[in-house]
Amino acid sequence: MKKIELTAEVRGVRLDKFLAEKLSELSRSTIQQLIREGFVLVEGALTKPGYKLKGGERISVTIPPPPPLEPEPFPIPLDVVYEDQWLIVINKPANLVVHPAPGHQADTLVNAVLAHWPELRGLGDKTRLGIVHRLDKDTSGLIVVAKDEKTKVELQKQFKERGVRKVYLALVKGELKPARGRIEAPIGRDPRHRKKMAVVAGGREAVTDYKVLEYLPGYTYVEVYPLTGRTHQIRVHFSHKGHPIAGDKVYGRGPHIPGLMRPFLHAYSLTFKHPVSGEEVTFKAPLPPELERILEGLRQGRL
Numbered sequence: 001m002k003k004i005e006l007t008a009e010v011r012g013v014r015l016d017k018f019l020a021e022k023l024s025e026l027s028r029s030t031i032q033q034l035i036r037e038g039f040v041l042v043e044g045a046l047t048k049p050g051y052k053l054k055g056g057e058r059i060s061v062t063i064p065p066p067p068p069l070e071p072e073p074f075p076i077p078l079d080v081v082y083e084d085q086w087l088i089v090i091n092k093p094a095n096l097v098v099h100p101a102p103g104h105q106a107d108t109l110v111n112a113v114l115a116h117w118p119e120l121r122g123l124g125d126k127t128r129l130g131i132v133h134r135l136d137k138d139t140s141g142l143i144v145v146a147k148d149e150k151t152k153v154e155l156q157k158q159f160k161e162r163g164v165r166k167v168y169l170a171l172v173k174g175e176l177k178p179a180r181g182r183i184e185a186p187i188g189r190d191p192r193h194r195k196k197m198a199v200v201a202g203g204r205e206a207v208t209d210y211k212v213l214e215y216l217p218g219y220t221y222v223e224v225y226p227l228t229g230r231t232h233q234i235r236v237h238f239s240h241k242g243h244p245i246a247g248d249k250v251y252g253r254g255p256h257i258p259g260l261m262r263p264f265l266h267a268y269s270l271t272f273k274h275p276v277s278g279e280e281v282t283f284k285a286p287l288p289p290e291l292e293r294i295l296e297g298l299r300q301g302r303l
Contacts, residue, residue: 002063011055015042018053019061026063038189039064046191071100073118074111081142081283086276087130087155088117088145091285094262097137099128113145120147132156133164136232141168141267142285146275154275159229165271168224168234169213169287171264171294172243173252176220179212183237187230196250197232199240206230208237216298219246223268234265246294257303260294 006022016035020028032049034040041060042051079091090109092098097108110129114121123130123146130146132155146152158164188203190196207227214221220243226233235251238244244252248263271282287295297303 001065004061004063006059006061008053008055008057008059010053013053014049015040015047015051015053015059016049019059023061034061034063036189038195046189070121071108071110071114072106073115074106074108075115076107076109076112078112078116079285081285086147086151086274088113088147089270089283090143090145092135092140092143092267094138094140094288098131098134098143109143117145117147120145123147123149123152133159133229135267136235136263136265138262139265139267140285140288140291142270142283143267144270144272151275155272158272158275162227163272165269166226166267167269168226169266169268169291170222170224170234170238171216171246171291172220172222172238173218173246174220174243175215176210176212176222176241176243181210183208183210183241185237185240187233187236197230197236199236204228204230206233206237208234216295217301219298221295235263257294257298259290259297259303261290264291264294266291 004023008018010018016028016032019031019040020026023031035047035049038046039062042057076096080088081091082089092109099110100108110131113129120129130152132144132146132152135141135143144155146155184207185199186201186203187197187206188200190198191200205228209225209227211223212220213223224234232251235245235248239251246257246264247260266287267285268287269282269284271280273279274281294303
């Protein structure tokens, strides 16, 4: 990573405009993205692209290394739930990053997809191929890959317009009440921790519905229906409600369940209209064995 330290010698100018003039090698849109993602600090604090400089502020800009322009195939085994000539549905394991990023440039789902379907190279954004949505590294479950540009655009439209019904399975701490509910709270970057999200005033709209499946000692097993697709939405919302996802070391606090090495969160079901036939299709991926063992351990009082 490259770090640049600047001092604002002007007053009343937008932060993004000032940086675009100082860092001519970067476009203004790139600078705005860096600011939104927390790579720019003004006097050590996060801010927005439209922040008006007062003059004299210390500005720190961190420029992350770009991912490789051409991801290379990497033979990671994949659990293919469904495939036809237009799309693929994959049951992603936990601990697999979806897109190449700093620290993960050769061992991602994109690299694995290239190894299994080399004909998809060059489809759309080279670092994303036909992957039309994402899951966190530590979240297991269903993810859709388009095989051609037309299919990709149609699927992206359905996700954007909330035409895809998503169901997650999660274990949350405590006794979640009521047994059915909705969490509505805007989500944005945590102003204190750049790499985290949080419920913040002025954040983007975020809505999560849920239904309790089972009450267990110290925990609640739930079905979760996110109506929006914000980064870390489910994890942030349940933490905000006082019932963080079990095993979530970022948004939850200990003690943690022995043997649970990641957040208990699984993308169980996806329902959407097939982009070619128009038929409504539903795909499901059972809870992974390591999470089933946690449930059984709680039911039997062993955890």
